[in-house]
Amino acid sequence: MGKGLSGFVHLHGTFGGSYTAFMLPGVMGMTVLFASIFSSVSIIWDRDLGFLKEMLVAPVPRSALVFGKILSGATVAMIQGTLVLVFSPFVGVQLSITGVMEAMGTMFLLSLSLSGLGIAVATRMTSMQGFQLVMNFLLMPMYFLSGAIYPLQGLPTWMSAIAHIDPLAHGVDSLKWALIRFHQFSLSVDYAVLGGLAVVFTLIATVLFKMEG
Amino acid sequence: MIEACGLVKRYGDFTAVKGIDLEVREGEIFGFLGPNGAGKSTMIKMLTTIVRLTDGLAQVAGHDVAEETDAVRSALGIVFQDPTLDIGLSAWENLYLHGLLYGLSRAAIRERADAVLAMMELQERRKDLVKMFSGGMKRRLEIARGLMHRPKILFLDEPTVGLDPQTRARIWDYVKSLRDESGLTIFMTTHYMDEAEHCDRIAIMDQGEIIALDTPDNLKRSVGNDVITLQTADDAQAIAALSANFSITARSVQGGVQFDAENGETLLPQLLARNLFHVTSLTLRKPTLDDVFMLLTGRTIREEDLGARDQLREAFRQRRNQR
Numbered sequence: 238m239g240k241g242l243s244g245f246v247h248l249h250g251t252f253g254g255s256y257t258a259f260m261l262p263g264v265m266g267m268t269v270l271f272a273s274i275f276s277s278v279s280i281i282w283d284r285d286l287g288f289l290k291e292m293l294v295a296p297v298p299r300s301a302l303v304f305g306k307i308l309s310g311a312t313v314a315m316i317q318g319t320l321v322l323v324f325s326p327f328v329g330v331q332l333s334i335t336g337v338m339e340a341m342g343t344m345f346l347l348s349l350s351l352s353g354l355g356i357a358v359a360t361r362m363t364s365m366q367g368f369q370l371v372m373n374f375l376l377m378p379m380y381f382l383s384g385a386i387y388p389l390q391g392l393p394t395w396m397s398a399i400a401h402i403d404p405l406a407h408g409v410d411s412l413k414w415a416l417i418r419f420h421q422f423s424l425s426v427d428y429a430v431l432g433g434l435a436v437v438f439t440l441i442a443t444v445l446f447k448m449e450g
Numbered sequence: 451m452i453e454a455c456g457l458v459k460r461y462g463d464f465t466a467v468k469g470i471d472l473e474v475r476e477g478e479i480f481g482f483l484g485p486n487g488a489g490k491s492t493m494i495k496m497l498t499t500i501v502r503l504t505d506g507l508a509q510v511a512g513h514d515v516a517e518e519t520d521a522v523r524s525a526l527g528i529v530f531q532d533p534t535l536d537i538g539l540s541a542w543e544n545l546y547l548h549g550l551l552y553g554l555s556r557a558a559i560r561e562r563a564d565a566v567l568a569m570m571e572l573q574e575r576r577k578d579l580v581k582m583f584s585g586g587m588k589r590r591l592e593i594a595r596g597l598m599h600r601p602k603i604l605f606l607d608e609p610t611v612g613l614d615p616q617t618r619a620r621i622w623d624y625v626k627s628l629r630d631e632s633g634l635t636i637f638m639t640t641h642y643m644d645e646a647e648h649c650d651r652i653a654i655m656d657q658g659e660i661i662a663l664d665t666p667d668n669l670k671r672s673v674g675n676d677v678i679t680l681q682t683a684d685d686a687q688a689i690a691a692l693s694a695n696f697s698i699t700a701r702s703v704q705g706g707v708q709f710d711a712e713n714g715e716t717l718l719p720q721l722l723a724r725n726l727f728h729v730t731s732l733t734l735r736k737p738t739l740d741d742v743f744m745l746l747t748g749r750t751i752r753e754e755d756l757g758a759r760d761q762l763r764e765a766f767r768q769r770r771n772q773r
Contacts, residue, residue, distance in 0.1 A: 283536075286533075286536070286537060287530070287532050287533050287534040287535075288534055288535065288536045290530060290532075290534045291534040291535075291548070291551070292551060293500070294498065294499075294500060294523065294528055295523060295548075295551035295552055296519075296520040296521075296523035296524045296551075296552060296553070297551050
């Protein structure tokens with residue numbers, strides 16, 4: 238596993254550890270990604286089964302419903318990502334209490350932006366198929382330009398630009414900071430982008446959700 | 451309890467509701483009758499703050515629907531036409547979630563859930579997943595849920611569509627006992643004539659306007675005692691003959707020539723004996739609300755008039771209820 242790409246990583250990176258250790262933050266990032274998106278799909282399910290109406294008609298502000306969905310998605314995603322840490326001894330990653338705490342915080346923050354994005358898309362989609370189509374279109378570049386499976390080097394400028402605003406790239410990068418002491422962006426930039434995108438996507442999701450129904 | 455004045459709803463060029471005045475008293479069972487597309491659902495949506503009014507004013511339970519939406523929503527229980535339960539949860543969990551959405555305390559939720567489940571005779575199934583419920587049970591649970599937060603008015607949008615007659619009767623028993631025991635005001639829409647008979651007052655709606663508003667008995671009396679429909683060889687000749695010889699104003703309808711009379715049983719033999727025109731078949735019916743509608747609009751509200759979309763919905767609902 239990872240043997241094919243590990244040579245590539247050694248040649249181009251300054252990373253001293255094994256490739257499997259390098260992959261761990263990436264796998265955690267991917268777990269968070271899919272958990273967040275999956276939780277936002279619940280909006281489409283709720284709409285199809287009619288349950289969304291019950292929520293829309295209650296004396297509850299729409300923003301509260303959106304925040305609730307985003308927070309619940311982030312909580313689940315964070316827990317699932319943390320479970321991946323179980324593999325760390327097998328891939329050669331040393332865990333510390335602070336490292337784990339930082340990782341959990343990062344995953345929560347990452348999931349806020351991804352859930353927000355998912356909900357923003359889900360409110361506009363009228364079917365599961367439409368949602369999957371759009372999300373795949375967004376997720377594939379997000380994932381391959383995130384530094385999850387290989388370090389980001391030698392990218393043409395436009396790809397590099399995308400990577401710079403890719404929430405997953407910064408999420409995975411800050412996980413690397415927390416766990417394996419290898420990084421490609423500065424930590425402050427990582428948190429700034431994650432925090433900023435979390436706010437932006439949450440706002441977009443709230444606005445779109447208010448137009449629902 | 452509900453006061454509406456000049457309600458209008460426009461969707462682009464199409465006006466769904468064309469200026470409606472309405473008043474519903476406390477403790478009343480008020481029915482909204484009319485064919486699909488009449489604007490009944492739009493009316494309910496406006497009164498329950500789901501849809502914004504294009505024009506007019508409405509006050510529900512003393513609160514303005516435009517200015518005090520949350521207060522209105524807290525005073526309302528709504529049971530929609532389509533199911534809105536979370537089928538992945540148990541009955542009790544659905545009630546719990548509803549309690550949270552409506553700001554009830556944990557203790558209140560527990561107490562109310564017990565009360566409403568008992569009212570709808572669903573206590574034994576409280577832990578069961580809604581997925582396993584029959585259509586009638588789901589509807590009862592939705593009514594129970596609508597009552598969780600002690601609303602002042604219960605809105606029922608087509609409450610018994612797709613249910614078998616037994617369940618229908620049972621649900622009406624519950625609804626009536628609710629009103630009798632707690633003075634709950636009930637506002638419902640339906641396109642079933644027989645269901646409208648349960649109401650204290652009915653408004654008949656057609657194409658965005660109210661064309662009649664009164665008690666069921668008064669409305670039926672306004673039609674006259676009996677409705678006679680004659681199939682004739684020549685409708686125009688028949689109408690002319692009826693007018694000239696019996697001073698009867700008849701109307702050309704889908705089934706032939708129709709007119710109302712105080713005592714059809716005695717009039718018909720006289721009419722036929724005169725042999726003024728050829729009658730191929732006749733129907734003598736005591737008035738129903740369908741006749742009221744027919745007389746006011748020249749059309750019926752029967753289910754065959756459902757459009758394609760509503761037929762699909764009906765089919766969906768029946769399949770769901772059979773599970």
